[in-house]
Amino acid sequence: MVRIHPSILSADFVNLERDLEKIASADGVHVDVMDAHFVPNLTFGLPMVQRIAEVTSLPIDVHLMIDDPDTWAPQYAIDRVDSVTFHAEATRDAVSLARELRARGTRASIAVKPGTLVDDVLEHLAEFDMVLVMTVEPGFGGQSFMGEMMPKVEALRGRAEELGIELALQVDGGITADTLPIAAASGADVFVAGSAVYGHSSPAERITALRDAGKGAFDTGRIDLRAIHRGIAGTGTAGSLET
Ligand SMILES: O=C(CO)[C@H](O)[C@H](O)COP(=O)(O)O
Numbered sequence: 001m002v003r004i005h006p007s008i009l010s011a012d013f014v015n016l017e018r019d020l021e022k023i024a025s026a027d028g029v030h031v032d033v034m035d036a037h038f039v040p041n042l043t044f045g046l047p048m049v050q051r052i053a054e055v056t057s058l059p060i061d062v063h064l065m066i067d068d069p070d071t072w073a074p075q076y077a078i079d080r081v082d083s084v085t086f087h088a089e090a091t092r093d094a095v096s097l098a099r100e101l102r103a104r105g106t107r108a109s110i111a112v113k114p115g116t117l118v119d120d121v122l123e124h125l126a127e128f129d130m131v132l133v134m135t136v137e138p139g140f141g142g143q144s145f146m147g148e149m150m151p152k153v154e155a156l157r158g159r160a161e162e163l164g165i166e167l168a169l170q171v172d173g174g175i176t177a178d179t180l181p182i183a184a185a186s187g188a189d190v191f192v193a194g195s196a197v198y199g200h201s202s203p204a205e206r207i208t209a210l211r212d213a214g215k216g217a218f219d220t221g222r223i224d225l226r227a228i229h230r231g232i233a234g235t236g237t238a239g240s241l242e243t
Pocket residue numbers: 007009010030032063136137138139140141142143172173174175192193194195196
């Protein structure tokens with residue numbers, strides 16, 4: 001299953017309603033909240049997310065790149081917000097926060113920056129509905145995909161299968177029709193794309209192209225996810241998540 005979530009970070013904030021309509025064929029909309037403290041960039045906060053919820057019918061995927069999500073993240077669990085993602089590096093108690101988000105009726109998701117290992121997340125995996133593996137340093141769109149993050153994705157997918165739990169695995173940063181199949185083959189199923197969607201004249205066409213790139217990777221047998229997982233298990237690198 002390939003789900004495409006365009007990131008409005010690359011949209012025109014002054015014409016956001018128009019730009020949201022351009023991605024109506026997507027599976028969700030990724031909304032980056034940045035506070036200029038956790039990351040060196042500033043976007044917007046809850047009032048903007050509330051307005052987005054009023055004008056789009058897409059599931060809203062909120063990515064909080066903010067300090068102190070333990071205090072602020074629950075406020076984002078509003079109607080029409082499908083998932084709230086907070087960063088492992090910023091939270092004091094990821095499990096309690098995830099439980100609070102779920103209790104408020106939204107899916108709970110935890111994100112890891114490129115330099116953060118996933119050992120703690122693996123230990124508590126059943127507490128989360130989604131894990132976001134950052135494939136760039138958070139803060140800005142238009143950066144290059146970090147393929148070296150794929151062992152984290154593989155380890156998370158492998159553990160979810162072992163536990164028999166449904167886990168959405170999101171990758172964010174540098175996703176294009178060339179990099180998406182690499183992440184899909186590693187076990188990701190939710191793909192955030194900002195510049196690859198909004199950097200083109202037809203965002204709808206780019207969404208289709210991204211979806212096809214993901215499906216094609218498996219349909220043609222070019223990438224065999226099971227073989228990749230077997231290979232990782234065989235070489236014993238799945239547990240080695242040093243970045
Ligand atoms: O969280 C983000 C940046 O911190 C964005 O979601 C991400 O960068 C999307 O942009 P692009 O697809 O252009 O890399």
